[in-house]
Structure formats: C-alpha cells, structure tokens
Amino acid sequence: MGAEIILLDEPFAAVDPEHRHELQVLLKKLVDQGHGISVSDHDTSGYKNLITDLYRIENRHIACIDSTAWSPFFKQDVNDSIVTNDEFNESVFSMAHVTVNNGKQSILKNSSFEWAKDKITLITGPNGIGKSSLLLTFARLHDYEGSLLYQRKLRDKLRKKIYARKVGLVFQNAADQFLNITVSEEVEQARAHSHHADYWTTEKVDQCMQKLNLIGLEKHSVYELSGGQQKKLQILIMLIIAPDTLLLDEPLSGLDTNSIQHVMQIIKQSSNDLEQSIIMISHQTHGIIQYIDYHVRFDQNGLKYESVVNS
Ligand SMILES: Nc1ncnc2c1ncn2[C@@H]1O[C@H](COP(=O)(O)OP(=O)(O)OP(=O)(O)O)[C@@H](O)[C@H]1O
Ligand SMILES: [Mg+2]
Known part of the structure; x- marks a missing residue:
C-alpha cells in the first residue's frame, strides 16, 4: 500500500x-x-x-x-537436520490408493503410504499443498476415496464417538480448540476427559504449566493470551486429554526458541510414556529434529519419506 x-x-x-x-x-x-x-x-x-x-x-x-x-x-543447527526414518512394522494409518479432494482441487491422487505407530512423524511441505487437509482426513473431518485404515480397521468402520477419543487433532488456529473462558477451566475440562488421568496428575500438569510459562495466567481469559501462549495451552490440553493418536497442525508457529524446546520435550515424553503416535506439521524445523523419528515431505509429487529436512 x-x-x-x-x-x-x-x-x-x-x-x-x-x-x-x-x-x-x-x-x-x-x-x-x-x-x-x-x-x-x-x-x-x-x-x-x-x-x-x-x-x-x-x-x-x-x-x-x-x-x-x-x-x-x-x-543454524545444520548438524541435526537428518532423520533416519528407520523401517517399521506397525502402522497407525495405512493408506491404499487414497484420493483426497478439496473443492475442485485434488490434493492427493491414488496415494499409498504407511505411517509409523507409537512414533513422532514430522510433515513438511509448501503452503497450500494439502497438509492440513490430510490431517483432517485422518481425524475423520474430511472425505476421501480409496482405503484408509486406522490400526488395521477402516477409518469409517469405528463408531464416530470412539474414533474421536482415539484420534485427536490440534488445529492450525488455536482459537478453534477452546471451549471455555479461562485457562484453568480449559485445563480442568481436559483433565476431566483425560484418557490417562492417572498420568496427568495435578503435579504433572503444574510442572508442564511451569515449563511452558503459563503459571499465573490461570484466571485469564484464553482470548487475552498472546498468540504463543494460546498455542502452548492448546497443545497442553490435547496432551492432557491424551488420545492414542495425536495430530498436530503447526503446533510450533509463533513460539519462542525456549518454548519450542519445552513443547517438544513434553510431546516426546508423553509419546514415550503413553505409547502415543504423533503426526505433526511444521514449517519451523530448527532445533526439533532430535525429537523426530520420521520425516515425510509432502509436495507436488505427493508423500515421501526424506531424511534431509530443509528449513
Ligand atoms: N474449505 C476449502 N474449500 C476449498 N478448498 C480449500 C478449502 N480449504 C483449503 N482449500 C484448498 O486446498 C488446498 C490445501 O489446503 P490445506 O489447508 O490442506 O494446505 P496446507 O498444506 O495445510 O497449507 P499451509 O501450509 O498454508 O497451512 C489449498 O490449495 C486450498 O486452497
Ligand atoms: Mg495448513
């Protein structure tokens, strides 16, 4: 202008x-x-x-x-940009000849791909290629053609309510995730619905709130938080709910360097302790490769495991 x-x-x-x-x-x-x-x-x-x-x-x-x-x-953390992508036996999602459309646009065509169970997979790729649409498809919020299995069962065979408990999605836009007014209400509701309430004790939650610099904000409205604080709260409440499979759409956008480390540490620990499968999209890849087991590149040629992560 x-x-x-x-x-x-x-x-x-x-x-x-x-x-x-x-x-x-x-x-x-x-x-x-x-x-x-x-x-x-x-x-x-x-x-x-x-x-x-x-x-x-x-x-x-x-x-x-x-x-x-x-x-x-x-x-520049050039030394940590390689992901080994080890072979795996068990898949959390198995795609066979999957086609996903968005409006008139075809995002994936006849794609067959396996996603590792109980591991952390990072997806990178250009804006608008279809990364969010793919996670929405996994979360059963978007249609597809072909065969998509979740832990060896067809995605749509499980009852919707049961599926929603097994597969959780952290949306790209934090405000889409919140249901309550204050930070403590969000945290309490997540604890009430947690599948691992024994793991997410008051002590553990406080520890994570501390690590993420959210202490002191309990009484604040979630809409008064900064962009980064909203993002951290959004990730924490989904980790507390603790579905078997957690899909994260750009969880690191807007976070400072320390927060990125803390968020990744908490995700990694929860994934290890609770044997969760994590699939996350991120454009920001500095300092996170050490926490990642697999890297999938999604570009014009579709999905591909790639060991080098360009950031
Ligand atoms: N509701 C919609 N209706 C029609 N087309 C859509 C809709 N949402 C997204 N699209 C189109 O689908 C394509 C994939 O969008 P998607 O949001 O999955 O991309 P993305 O890879 O997540 O991008 P970004 O990195 O910008 O988040 C885009 O080209 C977009 O224009
Ligand atoms: Mg997106």
Missing part, C-alpha cells in the same frame, strides 16, 4: 521456507526504495543479511544489540 513505515508482527509464522525467503527479498527491495521496516520474529533465519539493526526485548527492557554480538542470534 506504499506506506513509508511498515510494521510486521511475526509475518512468516505459517509461511513455508521457500516463500519466506522470497518475501524477505521483497522486504529488502522495499528498504532499498526508501521504506522503513520493523519486524518482530522468533525465527531469525534469513534475516542476517537483510537487517541493519537488531533489538531484543527482555525483562521489560529493549536493548540494541551491537553487530559484533549478533552471531548467537543467527545460529
């Missing part, structure tokens, strides 16, 4: 890496044309050669970081 100054608040949170790069180049062009741009972001990838100033807000202080001290802010 030609504004002289442009303020961007986590503009790339749900943008795939390729388009993120294209948009960053575009921002640079605008700067060269004389526009001033301020961006706030948790993910610093791609910014190093674009920016002139770097500020950090911490403990109610804003500090300008001297360029000689920038390197810790732009660490």
Whole structure:
C-alpha cells in the first residue's frame, strides 16, 4: 500500500521456507526504495543479511544489540537436520490408493503410504499443498476415496464417538480448540476427559504449566493470551486429554526458541510414556529434529519419506 513505515508482527509464522525467503527479498527491495521496516520474529533465519539493526526485548527492557554480538542470534543447527526414518512394522494409518479432494482441487491422487505407530512423524511441505487437509482426513473431518485404515480397521468402520477419543487433532488456529473462558477451566475440562488421568496428575500438569510459562495466567481469559501462549495451552490440553493418536497442525508457529524446546520435550515424553503416535506439521524445523523419528515431505509429487529436512 506504499506506506513509508511498515510494521510486521511475526509475518512468516505459517509461511513455508521457500516463500519466506522470497518475501524477505521483497522486504529488502522495499528498504532499498526508501521504506522503513520493523519486524518482530522468533525465527531469525534469513534475516542476517537483510537487517541493519537488531533489538531484543527482555525483562521489560529493549536493548540494541551491537553487530559484533549478533552471531548467537543467527545460529543454524545444520548438524541435526537428518532423520533416519528407520523401517517399521506397525502402522497407525495405512493408506491404499487414497484420493483426497478439496473443492475442485485434488490434493492427493491414488496415494499409498504407511505411517509409523507409537512414533513422532514430522510433515513438511509448501503452503497450500494439502497438509492440513490430510490431517483432517485422518481425524475423520474430511472425505476421501480409496482405503484408509486406522490400526488395521477402516477409518469409517469405528463408531464416530470412539474414533474421536482415539484420534485427536490440534488445529492450525488455536482459537478453534477452546471451549471455555479461562485457562484453568480449559485445563480442568481436559483433565476431566483425560484418557490417562492417572498420568496427568495435578503435579504433572503444574510442572508442564511451569515449563511452558503459563503459571499465573490461570484466571485469564484464553482470548487475552498472546498468540504463543494460546498455542502452548492448546497443545497442553490435547496432551492432557491424551488420545492414542495425536495430530498436530503447526503446533510450533509463533513460539519462542525456549518454548519450542519445552513443547517438544513434553510431546516426546508423553509419546514415550503413553505409547502415543504423533503426526505433526511444521514449517519451523530448527532445533526439533532430535525429537523426530520420521520425516515425510509432502509436495507436488505427493508423500515421501526424506531424511534431509530443509528449513
Ligand atoms: N474449505 C476449502 N474449500 C476449498 N478448498 C480449500 C478449502 N480449504 C483449503 N482449500 C484448498 O486446498 C488446498 C490445501 O489446503 P490445506 O489447508 O490442506 O494446505 P496446507 O498444506 O495445510 O497449507 P499451509 O501450509 O498454508 O497451512 C489449498 O490449495 C486450498 O486452497
Ligand atoms: Mg495448513
């Protein structure tokens, strides 16, 4: 719109890496044309050669970081970008000749694919390719043609109510998940419906709330939380409900680096302790590969196991 100054608040949170790069180049062009741009972001990838100033807000202080001290802010975790994708015997979902359409668009065509049981699988891929639609199909919220088995049974053979208890979905948009007003009401309701109430004790829940920096927010309305706080609460309540299979649609978007680590640790521990199958979509892959057992790339050629995760 030609504004002289442009303020961007986590503009790339749900943008795939390729388009993120294209948009960053575009921002640079605008700067060269004389526009001033301020961006706030948790993910610093791609910014190093674009920016002139770097500020950090911490403990109610804003500090300008001297360029000689920038390197810790732009660490690239190149060493942890390989996923071994070991062979597996048991599948949580088995797809045979599955076709998924969205409106007039075909998202998957005649696709056959196996998804590992009791493991953590990461899906990456460009915006609009059909990742969310695939999770909705697994969660029985989207139609398909062909054969889709959930633990050796046809997806639609199980009663809907039973299926909903076995397969849980963390939606891309956090606000779609909430049913109550306050944080503690959400947590209490999740505990009341937990399939592993013995595991999710008051102590364990408090520990996780602490780790996720949600302590002190119990009486707050869920709609007064920041984007990242909403996301963390959304993930925690689904972990407390503890379905056998948990589908997570971009659980890490908008989270700071520490929160990403804590969320991944809690997911990994719960998956190990309760033998849960986890399938998660994420554009943000820095620092998470160590928690991942399988990586599936979903692009124009369909679904494929890939050991290298490009971020
Ligand atoms: N309700 C809908 N009706 C018709 N088409 C839709 C609908 N929702 C999504 N689509 C189309 O289906 C395709 C896949 O969408 P989907 O949300 O599954 O993509 P995605 O891979 O999750 O993308 P992103 O990375 O942006 O979240 C998109 O091209 C989109 O335009
Ligand atoms: Mg999506």
